[in-house]
Amino acid sequence: MKIKMLLAGITAGVMFAGSVLASTLDDVRARGKLNCIINTGLAGFAAPDDKGNWAGFDVDFCKAVAAATLGDANKVNYTTATGKTRFTKLAAGEGEILSRNTTWTFSRDVDLSQTFIGVNYYDGQGFMVPKSLGVKSAKELDGASVCIQTGTTTELNLAEFFAGNNMKYNAVPIETNAEAQELYKAGRCDVYTTDASGLYATMISFDNPSDHMVLPEIVSKEPLGPVVRHGDDQWADIVSWVLRAMMAAEEKGITSKNVKQLASQDNKDKEINRLLGKDPLQGLSKLGLSADWAVNVISQVGNYGESFEKHLYPLTIKRGMNALYKDGGLHYIPPIK
Amino acid sequence: MTFFSNIWRNEKSREIIVQIIVLFFLGWFISWLVMNVNANFKALGKDISFEFLFIPAGYDINQYLIEYNNRDSHLRAGIVGLLNTGLVAFFGIILATVLGFSLGIIRLSKNWLASKIAYWYIEFSRNVPILLHILLWHGIIINTLPHPKKAISLGDVTFLSNRGFYIPKPLTENGIELVYLFTVIGVIFAVLFAKYCKRKQDLTGVQYPVFWINFTVILSFPLIAFFLSGMPISFEIPALKGFNFRGGMHMSPELAALTFALGIYTAAFIAEIVRAGILAIDKGQREAAESIGLKASKVMNLVILPQARRVIIPPLTSQYLNLTKNSSLAIAIGYMDLVATLGGISLNQTGREMETMLIVMLIYLSVSLTISAFMNWYNNKVKLVGR
Numbered sequence: 001m002k003i004k005m006l007l008a009g010i011t012a013g014v015m016f017a018g019s020v021l022a023s024t025l026d027d028v029r030a031r032g033k034l035n036c037i038i039n040t041g042l043a044g045f046a047a048p049d050d051k052g053n054w055a056g057f058d059v060d061f062c063k064a065v066a067a068a069t070l071g072d073a074n075k076v077n078y079t080t081a082t083g084k085t086r087f088t089k090l091a092a093g094e095g096e097i098l099s100r101n102t103t104w105t106f107s108r109d110v111d112l113s114q115t116f117i118g119v120n121y122y123d124g125q126g127f128m129v130p131k132s133l134g135v136k137s138a139k140e141l142d143g144a145s146v147c148i149q150t151g152t153t154t155e156l157n158l159a160e161f162f163a164g165n166n167m168k169y170n171a172v173p174i175e176t177n178a179e180a181q182e183l184y185k186a187g188r189c190d191v192y193t194t195d196a197s198g199l200y201a202t203m204i205s206f207d208n209p210s211d212h213m214v215l216p217e218i219v220s221k222e223p224l225g226p227v228v229r230h231g232d233d234q235w236a237d238i239v240s241w242v243l244r245a246m247m248a249a250e251e252k253g254i255t256s257k258n259v260k261q262l263a264s265q266d267n268k269d270k271e272i273n274r275l276l277g278k279d280p281l282q283g284l285s286k287l288g289l290s291a292d293w294a295v296n297v298i299s300q301v302g303n304y305g306e307s308f309e310k311h312l313y314p315l316t317i318k319r320g321m322n323a324l325y326k327d328g329g330l331h332y333i334p335p336i337k
Numbered sequence: 338m339t340f341f342s343n344i345w346r347n348e349k350s351r352e353i354i355v356q357i358i359v360l361f362f363l364g365w366f367i368s369w370l371v372m373n374v375n376a377n378f379k380a381l382g383k384d385i386s387f388e389f390l391f392i393p394a395g396y397d398i399n400q401y402l403i404e405y406n407n408r409d410s411h412l413r414a415g416i417v418g419l420l421n422t423g424l425v426a427f428f429g430i431i432l433a434t435v436l437g438f439s440l441g442i443i444r445l446s447k448n449w450l451a452s453k454i455a456y457w458y459i460e461f462s463r464n465v466p467i468l469l470h471i472l473l474w475h476g477i478i479i480n481t482l483p484h485p486k487k488a489i490s491l492g493d494v495t496f497l498s499n500r501g502f503y504i505p506k507p508l509t510e511n512g513i514e515l516v517y518l519f520t521v522i523g524v525i526f527a528v529l530f531a532k533y534c535k536r537k538q539d540l541t542g543v544q545y546p547v548f549w550i551n552f553t554v555i556l557s558f559p560l561i562a563f564f565l566s567g568m569p570i571s572f573e574i575p576a577l578k579g580f581n582f583r584g585g586m587h588m589s590p591e592l593a594a595l596t597f598a599l600g601i602y603t604a605a606f607i608a609e610i611v612r613a614g615i616l617a618i619d620k621g622q623r624e625a626a627e628s629i630g631l632k633a634s635k636v637m638n639l640v641i642l643p644q645a646r647r648v649i650i651p652p653l654t655s656q657y658l659n660l661t662k663n664s665s666l667a668i669a670i671g672y673m674d675l676v677a678t679l680g681g682i683s684l685n686q687t688g689r690e691m692e693t694m695l696i697v698m699l700i701y702l703s704v705s706l707t708i709s710a711f712m713n714w715y716n717n718k719v720k721l722v723g724r
Binding site: 083084087088091107108111112113133141142143144145150155156158159160162163169170171172173174175179183186187188190229230231 | 380381382383395396397398399407476479480484499500578579580581583590591668669671673677681682684685686687688690
């Protein structure tokens with residue numbers, strides 16, 4: 001009798017373990033909350049604000065997806081991940097989105113079976129040094145001790161840059177940004193290297209940011225973007241079009257202030273009408289989204305530019321490559337048709 | 338019916354039946370786990386493959402005992418990491434053993450102050466988590482020692498800075514073979530002399546100062562050869578060049594912090610094991626030894642410790658294993674051990690977490706089993722021989 005019960009229990013367990021493959025959107029709706037994987041703490045991108053709530057550029061994107069799918073930008077559970085654990089956590093289903101300044105590379109996309117849904121920040125690896133070091137270029141760093149945050153593409157870029165310039169260096173690999181900062185401040189390293197955005201975020205948290213500088217060389221291409229698991233195209237489409245909607249809104253001048261107004265009137269620009277649900281957008285029902293999806297995103301989170309200004313301008317980061325194409329940047333959005 | 342109930346009532350056959358059932362369920366459970374992993378991997382579109390071990394690792398490692406550069410494979414990076422684990426475990430075990438045995442004996446000393454100091458040391462060390470020990474030592478080294486440009490210089494040949502310790506590196510020149518030869522001769526002489534003295538003592542009871550004679554021989558033979566062959570060793574002195582010191586031998590702050598932390602932490606446990614071992618010896622043994630007029634040091638070395646060793650070795654083995662496994666916390670301060678290379682950066686670069694973790698686990702398992710096997714061999718050697 002007991003053995004029978006045990007067997008029944010185990011069989012049930014096996015069946016349960018085998019039946020986790022429902023649609024991601026259904027899972028999120030059934031739960032009523034979006035699970036989002038973010039950085040353990042990087043000023044401007046994902047860091048707790050003075051009230052203890054997560055805020056930042058990457059956090060905004062989680063909110064935008066929650067606004068589009070659930071209608072409420074606050075229905076998000078945040079899970080933090082280090083550079084090392086992020087893909088494992090995404091693959092294990094701890095979140096539906098990985099929104100954690102993740103570089104889009106071939107092997108991550110293909111070999112790890114992830115889907116990169118676009119680029120929300122064009123970055124590149126840079127070097128930060130104390131001004132007192134008297135270095136003006138990364139090419140003068142021969143023999144330096146370099147603190148690196150592991151679990152990123154950073155190690156490889158660093159090795160290639162130094163080898164390419166026939167320079168030697170002493171790598172000091174550290175797991176998290178916070179610890180790496182401490183070592184840099186204590187003088188264990190001459191240089192700290194990570195994505196330039198991360199350098200600015202780190203520098204702003206120092207007591208005397210002006211004692212440090214980011215060297216002009218950017219030694220790599222780091223297109224950062226949100227990631228989802230392979231295998232659910234509907235979900236990947238939702239997430240990628242939320243990003244595009246935010247950028248399209250900036251392009252069309254739709255902001256969190258005027259979105260309600262624009263949504264209630266007939267606009268000359270029909271693309272605005274289609275984006276805001278005034279005119280039908282063919283195929284929207286296949287994504288499983290309601291007509292006001294973009295209105296929710298823009299009214300509750302803001303357009304791409306608003307999010308950028310709010311979180312990244314304080315770090316003295318300029319738009320640069322991250323401006324829209326019409327302003328000389330790289331963000332070129334497919335039409336909303 | 339009676340056949341089955343007979344089998345069940347028979348103690349022997351019942352034991353076998355129960356074991357078969359347990360074994361069946363265990364096997365079934367494990368195969369279910371494996372199948373579940375496989376099924377989930379398939380669902381995620383991942384496969385299990387070890388090909389990544391042979392592609393170039395692409396990253397640099399700041400400390401390598403075998404030649405390594407970033408074009409070498411992940412496998413080689415893993416071996417470099419394993420050797421770094423071995424290095425810190427080796428230093429750590431030596432430090433922990435020396436410190437632990439001394440403290441264990443001091444703790445039993447009749448000197449009140451010495452005993453109390455050892456007591457407080459032990460209580461402090463073993464009641465603070467090892468990770469904090471590591472961070473503390475690393476913090477002390479990088480925060481209190483000066484920048485390389487203001488390094489503490491010992492006679493302008495050895496330098497202490499927050500980038501590590503630099504000492505002169507011996508370089509061998511022509512004629513060094515003679516020194517090697519004399520070293521070997523010295524050691525062989527010492528072994529033979531010790532055997533001769535032992536036999537002599539067994540036969541006649543005469544004692545020679547074997548230790549001091551052998552000590553002198555082992556030290557002086559190579560020294561004589563060194564001068565005879567025209568001093569064939571020169572030193573490469575570390576010198577400040579650019580941002581850091583170059584040349585000489587370098588011990589990184591991470592290696593130093595890890596060695597200190599592991600050694601000092603584990604020493605506290607070893608001290609308690611040694612104390613327990615000594616106290617386990619019947620006090621009649623000590624009294625008997627004292628009654629025949631042996632000195633205190635001889636009582637300890639000839640009577641108490643040889644017997645205590647049997648009690649000490651099995652738990653001491655666990656401490657060595659713990660120390661080796663604890664060295665994996667190196668990742669907290671960026672020491673490139675096995676977990677940081679193969680289980681860290683390689684994992685990240687390739688995304689093969691299942692494979693790398695399996696390999697790292699298997700390696701730790703085999704390292705631990707090797708240490709265990711050695712200690713068991715030693716334990717058998719010192720155990721009470723029935724005559």
